[in-house]
Amino acid sequence: MEEVVEKRKSQEGKAEQRNIRSSDLRNATMRREILLVLVLAIVGCNAQQSCPSNLGWNMFRESCYKFEAFPSIVQSGAMVICQQDGAHLLSVNSFAEHEFITKWLLQNDIRRVDWITSGKSRETSVFWDGDSTISTTLYYKKGGAPANGTSFPVVYTYTGTEYLWGVGSATKQYAFICEIKLNDVYKIIQEFRDFDYGMDVENAGDAPRGPTFLQQPHDTAILGENVTRVTLECLADGNPEPSYEWVMRSGSQWVPVPLGGRYTITTGKLEISKPQESDENSYQCRASNDVGTSLSTSAQLSFGSLGTFNRVPSAKVTGAEYSGIQIECPTIEAKPAKTYQWYKDSVLTFIRPNFQKHTFLSRTGKLYFSELNLSDQGMYYCVVNLFAYGFGDNIVSVSSDSKTSEPFELKVTSGGGRSFQPEILNQFPYVFPPSPVKGGDVLIECFAYGTGPLIYTWSRTDNKPLPLGHSFDSNNRILYLTKVQLADSGPYKCHVKSTTTNQEDEATTQLVIQARPYFTYPLTHMHLDVGSRLSWHCEAAGMPSPTYTWYKNGKVFTGDVAAGIVVSKNSLTIEKVEVERDSGMYQCGAENLYGVTFSTAQLRVLKIPPSFDKRPMPKSITAALNGEVTITCNPVAAPIPNYKWLKDGSDLNLSPMDVQAEGVHYQLLRNGNLIIRKLAQNDQGRYTCEVDNGIGTASDYTDLLVLDATTISTAPANDKVEVNLTATLLCRGSHSPEIDNQMHTSKLLVIIDYFLEPEYRPGEGNMKGSLY
Template identity: 30%
Template sequence: MASTAFLLLDATGYGPIFEEEPIDVVYTEDSPEGRISMNCRVRANPPATYRWRRDNWEIKLMEQPDEHYSLVGGNLVITNPRQKKHAGTYVCVAWNVYGTVISKEARVKFGYLEEFPQEERDPVYVKEGQGAVLLCAPPKAWPQEVTYRWIYNEFPVFMFTDNRRFVSQKTGNLYISKVEAQDAGNYSCFVSSPIIGKSVFSKFIPLIPLPPEDGEERKYPADIRVKFPDTTAMLASNITLECFALGNPIPHIVWRKVDATDLPPNHEISESGAVLHLYNVQYEDVGGYECEAINTKGKDWHKAWLYVESAPEWAETINNTQIDIGSEHTMRCVASGKPFPFIRLLCFFLEVSALKFSSLTFEDSGMYQCIAENYWGIKYANAELRVIACAPTFEFNPVKQQLLGAKDGRVVIECKPRAAPRPRFTWTKGKELLFNNSRSVHISIMYDGSLEILNATKNDEGLYTCLAENDRGKGSSSGYLTITGQLAPEDTEVKVGDEVILKCSASYDPMLDITFIWAIDFRVINFDTEWRHYERVMVGCEDGSGDLRIKNVQIWHEGRYTCTAQTVVDNDTAYADLKVVGVPGPPGVLRIEEIGDTWVKLLWSKGAEHNSPILYYTVQTRHFWALNEDDWRNATPTFLDGNAERADVTDLYPWMEYQFRIIATNEYGSGEASIPSLKIKTWDAPPVVSPTDVAGYGGRNGEIVISWTVGVLHISCFSNYNMYLLMMLMFTEYYILF
């Protein structure tokens, strides 16, 4: 009765499952609401109890009532929040008798936008035709996502931007490429925080254009003053790159992607040309970006790199599991992301990387959580482990009352009661107790409790009873075995691509029609639609044979094949297991564990062996400065032991983009390669050799010709700009200055 009661409770109750978790909050102390609500709601049976933590310290709402904190359902309400006391990281903890779950972290931060200093700003004097920069010097703000505009002479008159005037949304500074007389006036930097709904502006800065000394404007070459830095973006995010130059005439801005004919299709350039927007950034957008400023007096250029990283995503995670007491069980979580995420598994407030239970107990039941985290985000996975126990019962799966077996064939009588822990099995035939090898070598009790009879004869007919017993109780079920004249198929092993015939025949009344039905893993084979692989062997059918031919055998043809001989008055069934051997399947998820300048550490999971042990793995790589991006080459080391699941790949080039893949090989050959890893870039490093045979001589039209040799590669460049660009593209650490 105790077991039954436990099962009833087990079937209706469940641990907490989050339906709403707290989110980050930005609060300003002058907010009219005067409160913060951190929401948390779970579904659970019985209902869950809630607790909250701030910076890993429990908020003791029950024991110590607080004038600021209160609990409304599962929600934490903070009344009259104060920064010193209430800013921090909060988590919601929900629990019931089945276990505990912890919500994702939510941060409470206090937003602010300070005022500009009240000191007067110095005037800016600049000659007409020259460029000017007016510094914003914005006050401190949180969040840092603010927008900048400039007031011209009086509020609310704002200065318009164009290809001559630019306001950087990174620094707030105002840039005028070529000052004109009409630019004279007073300018104030206007800063707005859309999140907290506040704006401030600076003291006015007088801009005073001065007429040219000789009455004629001087011309100046393009001079880039707004330079975008090396940028790391999150996958699928939007980014903005700024580039603006001073000069007279007004410079024209041109954008390029290094080593590419065009900018990515997801780009947009502002009307002024000073801003490049990239939307929904992907890994293929990684690379160098260059802006060039050009006017009739000269040109200037700037280049920086864009890197793309990603938040964690689950490759393998935990799921709700119901499992017998005393069983073995492993819980593991695997995640991808860039940089590689830190993964931890929480159980009863302990943190581990993986859990392996050698013998489950009731105390192991509960809620478990996997957490994968990197710079870009955090990913949670919750699951309940439920350990059960009950006496053996055949209510749901009794032994078949009428059993048929083929003469001289193999007969298996299944015994599959519901029981936990795993029961002990005994069999009887009539009143005779059966043991392995007790009657003859052709009868044995299998590990799963089934009874196996080989080379069955009429003497094996009779009433068979399976008795199952564990420490919770016992149960039994019986069936009567009749031996017929059917020839059963035999267990067979076949290689991928070969052909095999499974034989099946039966004795029957020739006055009746007989039909043979074949099934694999209890799915009936449809010969009309599956003719490419399955075919009936019709020769001898009039003698009661219905063999099955399997052509061009594939891995998925492996399984248990059942042959049923059927007439209008009777039927009989026999089965055999087909084992298919072949090359290994592709290894599992390939991850980059660490990156160096000339090396990386790889980690992968074992793929399917396909019934033949893996002899060795082959590591391959490709880099993205090759002429053919599909050119996979063996890495160093090339071959690894078949039990390996990690590798230290060496002899790579610094500052180079790579992908990696793994191929498994067994005695039947090499399988498909794994899915390529994410693209990575090795760390940069100083060059190990210098160019040789450097020579130069004068050219035409004021040009200089320089040539040099790097290994066997000879490069000649005409004009200093083209030479410098090509050197930067091919050997990024060499800089030639004139």
């Protein structure tokens, strides 16, 4: 005990050790091996346990919460699903808990749906069926409280700015929230499975897994002539290493790219030599291995072209001094896009609106003058350049084409009024591109005739600030928005004021951001027992709203209702999964005007006879007289087996139970573990766990020794874990109930400080002594 206290006082040495641990463990590899030394001290202290985050549970104070967006279900059905994990449907017992729920929903529920709770409304209170408590502090939305004398389920509903309580229906289907106390997390029988589950491999990365794309092909534009080659590239991860195939559009079908000649494929790279306009098409990459096939998003290969101006001389443009005027560039065909420049009299005198503040060059190609000067008179030329807007770095160009129009003569007449109030032209504010897309850059132009200097300012009329990262150009006449999001949609107002006349004008435009589909609820890999039920859901946002198509191993999948396989919009359900029929790669495709986006996941249907090879029981453990001990039995098996415990060869005849009954000596948990309480000397012996899952049987044993001392009955073992996942290292102490004990967990002989190192958490209750 003195040694432990002395080490805790040595802060400098501890910090040095902590730095060593950070360098050696956190940054060393993608997988970590953890070696623990445990020191057992007899002190009075409480610990705190963690929620199984890798199974989707979120912790708040002394409880764990699981937000189930899919499938939507009635209140009674949601209660049953929560109870399967030893949890209950949500009960709200404090404002802090209510605040935690609403904050999570605001951050994560993009669909803004209603969420069912266990609450039942009463006249001035809510009864929570989940934990049998009553709340008299209510959080109903305005007008959302039930009428006197009525009782309805309580739901969380979005009001437009926040989530509050509302009146639900017992027959309507909702998303739901399960809740379980931290002390009861051992009741959660669902276990985290990775690709190595049931496989004879050391690491999950060595197990077979289907292809998933790490790099998608991008739209590419070819501008100019004499381009020697163009490449489209994709990259997928998988084991075995995936092979690649490229396909191209032929009408409504996809056909293989003709290899040989000008087309070559190297791993995931498609190279087209001496590209021609006949190569303009949509291309898609397909990655395959022994597990299945996955599709990439499609990429458009485009060729730029620029037409010619009509050589008919342009009409003279005449305007009065101090008045406003515009010159329009003649029409010229261009693909995919074009940019404009103007010069006066000579190519040495290009118009520069940032310096010639009474001029403005719009993305439409028009040249504007807010108030003409006699010096503006002259010959004006419009220069058009070929451009590929929205392609980013995926532009292949040897030389960019450009064309110059016939000259416009601008004649300025003198005389007339000298003072004009500002007037924003009807076509402004103007948004470019006209259909802006999420993730792209947008500019909004504003221009007014009038006596200068003219001062431009911008705002939103919905009481929201301008988006982060915005900037201005051309004397504030252009508002730039970078990497726009859907939330940037809304009304934008341009305000202009003349410092000479002190008069002003304003105009508003509605910015609508379009979006290629992106997944808010993507698919996740599933490792299911044979005969179990698969319920897969995907959810994508987009503007316009997307439609859904399902794919299995690269082919459209419509299901088979007669076989219990139902595809309905963004949901896929298989009532009883089969190994040969259902295993493979699945994709949910979400499509709108801007393209298709895929969410990809693998379904492994497992049929594994029980085995203790990778998870053997400890051959001997010690426990304290009058204390308690937990003997673990956790074989690899699919489906989950039935458990039978024997002591010295005699069946203990136990049935699984979650709650300890009064006077129970032996308790079999649903996860197969055996708890023995109030240990006596005659509890010594060999405990055998026999398992049977209908596919096979297996057994293993542990010899229990009962001592009149405090002991470590279950010591931690070396473990490997993926970065950012939760590891659980088991450690259990057995002691007399008269002694309150605390497990101190240490790393490299330095006591872990749970306050200074919050990534570590000790267990409590039936998991007391374990380290998360």
